[in-house]
Amino acid sequence: MKQLLLSLLLPLLAFGTEVTLERVPEDGVQPQIVTTSDGTLHLVYLKGDPRGSDVRYTTKKIDASSWSAPRTINSKPDTAVAAGTIRGAQIAVGKDDSLHIVWNGPGGKNQPSPLLYTRSVNRGATFEPQRDLRANTEALDGGASVAASAKGEVFVVWHGAPANATPGEINRRVFILKSTDNGQTFAAPKIANADDPGVCACCSLKTFVAPSGELLTLYRAARSMSQRDIVLMTSRDGGTTFQHRDVGPWAVNMCPMSSASVISAGSKTRAAWEAEGKVFTSLLDATSDAISVSNDKARHPALAINSGGETLVSWSIGTGWQKGGQLGWLVLDSAGKPTSTRGIQPGIPVWGFSAAYAEGEKFVILY
Incomplete structure (x- = not known):
């Protein structure tokens, strides 16, 4: 009887991937994580006055008990x-x-x-003085966003207006700066969506170099006041030409101040974004359909993939201008199907969102 009971319990004990939660060091906000080959x-995050913060940087080996002593990497304070x-x-x-790190600096009157x-x-031992690009x-x-390749290409992508353009979202463009010498120098800005103008003014975008070498960029269009679709912009020739397709339709007459996330494992690249007040995710190929992984009032998704091929999607719930909220998460199995491993936790700070990473099969969410 004991042997039968144990055999029934083992699948239950094995089912469900471990997810642990961790606050950003120094109670910082807006964490972003990458992993180097070793x-x-x-980890980078912001700390300080919301309108004049510092970019803080720290490191950790996988399975280490703590992060290194954080330090400021913007060479001019509060920028x-x-x-x-x-x-x-x-x-x-x-x-x-x-x-390679980019961020928006504060403007001023006529500046x-x-x-x-x-x-x-x-x-990460040292960082160069900051440059305005x-x-x-x-x-x-x-x-803005940044992507880089092992060949020494660096792409800085943002949206704005050409000099002396008429104000309005329909006149906003996606700009790309490319470096071929690992960020030492950059060519002049290039407009990437000249044939598909209009960008949602106060949404961020996300750019990424896929394992195939394609440059992928997700941004929120604004072709009209009531259209805020997520667009996937792809360049297969190193930022020379671009193709566009809508992946996240949303008919809404407002700027949702949204962000997106992209991650690769093997030959597959997955993205997550906000539409209709929910978080959606999909593989970025021609055949995969997007699925909703959240309830309402969800935004600012983050992604991580573990050693078993599972994907964690985390997001903020109910956050807004000067308003914190909750953290939500869900684990997808190796086939991209939702599992029962999901949760909600209070504690997303004002101006905050989450980031995630994997330690073997375990996930860690920073918020």
């Missing part, structure tokens, strides 16, 4: 923006485990907001 986690939740630092790993960038070519573009608002 297994080190590199990051936490207000709005979508203008914080984004980080990418490039050639030889170089680190446009800068697009700030720094890099480390020694795996905005060039002659205007109206920087929603957060």
Whole structure:
């Protein structure tokens, strides 16, 4: 009888992936995590006045008990923006485990907001002085993004307006800066959506170099006041030409101040975004359908993939302007199907959201 009982319990005990929760060091907000080839986690987040924050940086080896002592990596103090939740630092790993970080800086009266960038070519030991890459573009608002490849390509992507453009979302464009020398220099900004204009002003975008080498960018369009679809923009030739397709339709007459997430494992790339007040996720291929993984009032998704091929999706619930909320999460199995491993936890701070990473088969959510 004991043997039969044990055999019935074992599948239940084995079912359900472990998910642990952890606050961002220093009670920071807007965490972003990448992993270098040696297994080190590199975490950036914002700390300080919401309108004049610092970008903080710390590292941890997988399975280590604590993060390293955090340090500030913006060379000029108080030059990051936490207000709005979508203008914080984004980080990418490039050639030889170089680190590339971009963030929106605060503007002022008659002073446009800068697009700030720094890099480390020694795996985070030191960071270069920050640079403003905005060039002659205007109206920087929603957060920028950065992607990098092992070949030394670095792509900085943001949306704004060409110089002297007529104000309005329909005149906003997605701009791309490309470096072929690992971020040492960049070519002039290039408009990537000239044939499909209109970008939602205060939503961030997400760019990513897929294992195939394709440059993928998710952004929220604004072709009209009542249309806010998520667009997947793909470049198969290193940022020379671009193709577009809608992946997340949403007919709404407002700017949702949203963000998106992208991650790869093997040859598959998965994205998550907000539409209709819910978080959706899908593989970024021609045949996969998007599925909703949340209830209402969900936003700011994050993704992680564990050693078993499972995917964790986490998100914020009920957050808004100067308003914190709850953390939600769900684990998808290796086939991308929702499992029973899900949860809700209070504690997302004002201007905060979550990030996630895997330790073997276990997931950790930072919030």
